[in-house]
Amino acid sequence: MNEYICYPFLIKIDIKLFFSYFFLNPYRAVRKHLERKGERSPHQYGETPVKVIEKLIKASGGINKYQYFVDLGAGRGRVCAFVQKIFGCKVFAFEQLRVFVKKGKKLFPKVHFTYGNFLDQDLKKFDLIYLYGTMMKEKEIVAFTQKVGQRTRVITISYPLTDYDSRFKVINEVEVEFPWGKTKGYIQKLRG
Ligand SMILES: C[S@@+](CC[C@H](N)C(=O)[O-])C[C@H]1O[C@@H](n2cnc3c(N)ncnc32)[C@H](O)[C@@H]1O
Numbered sequence: 001m002n003e004y005i006c007y008p009f010l011i012k013i014d015i016k017l018f019f020s021y022f023f024l025n026p027y028r029a030v031r032k033h034l035e036r037k038g039e040r041s042p043h044q045y046g047e048t049p050v051k052v053i054e055k056l057i058k059a060s061g062g063i064n065k066y067q068y069f070v071d072l073g074a075g076r077g078r079v080c081a082f083v084q085k086i087f088g089c090k091v092f093a094f095e096q097l098r099v100f101v102k103k104g105k106k107l108f109p110k111v112h113f114t115y116g117n118f119l120d121q122d123l124k125k126f127d128l129i130y131l132y133g134t135m136m137k138e139k140e141i142v143a144f145t146q147k148v149g150q151r152t153r154v155i156t157i158s159y160p161l162t163d164y165d166s167r168f169k170v171i172n173e174v175e176v177e178f179p180w181g182k183t184k185g186y187i188q189k190l191r192g
Pocket residue numbers: 030044045046047048071072073074075076078079094095096097116117118119132
């Protein structure tokens with residue numbers, strides 16, 4: 001409710017999501033997808049509170065309407081729709097569940113949804129990457145670090161990329177609160 005007082009436009013986004021997902025629970029959809037793939041820990045869905053993504057983007061130095069933002073593993077696209085509206089930047093959503101991409105394209109036409117594994121995408125053009133990848137395996141994080149462009153800032157949750165790749169430096173870190181508890185958000189980029 002508090003979110004709607006701070007961001008009245010969010011009501012429209014959430015009403016669209018409510019009706020579109022009335023018969024599809026996103027937590028269940030991701031769990032089923034991961035179970036089919038034989039994943040050992042299939043409980044991987046969760047959404048970033050909008051206040052958290054706003055705080056993280058501001059802590060990263062912000063983003064303007066000429067710049068490119070991507071959410072890697074965008075889920076239903078709530079974060080993307082919010083970021084597009086509040087910062088006016090060019091917003092991309094990469095997602096491995098076809099149904100999220102199909103619905104996202106219809107619900108949020110200003111967000112560029114792409115279906116597939118984000119590790120297969122070219123990430124060099126992005127000014128700011130959001131990676132809420134708290135369940136990623138070490139080899140996936142290492143593969144991701146190889147795809148980051150020289151001028152790209154990357155936001156991660158709970159761990160810094162410097163734990164996996166010494167070419168990065170943390171430029172800021174902030175405390176953030178998710179429904180599951182408090183943690184840190186890290187903003188990093190490749191050393192110059
Ligand atoms: C924890 S949810 C985060 C949703 C959204 N980013 C947010 O913060 O609200 C993770 C999402 O990433 C997707 N995902 C995980 N690994 C992926 C990959 N390698 N390629 C594309 N999507 C992926 C999952 O299907 C899920 O929808």
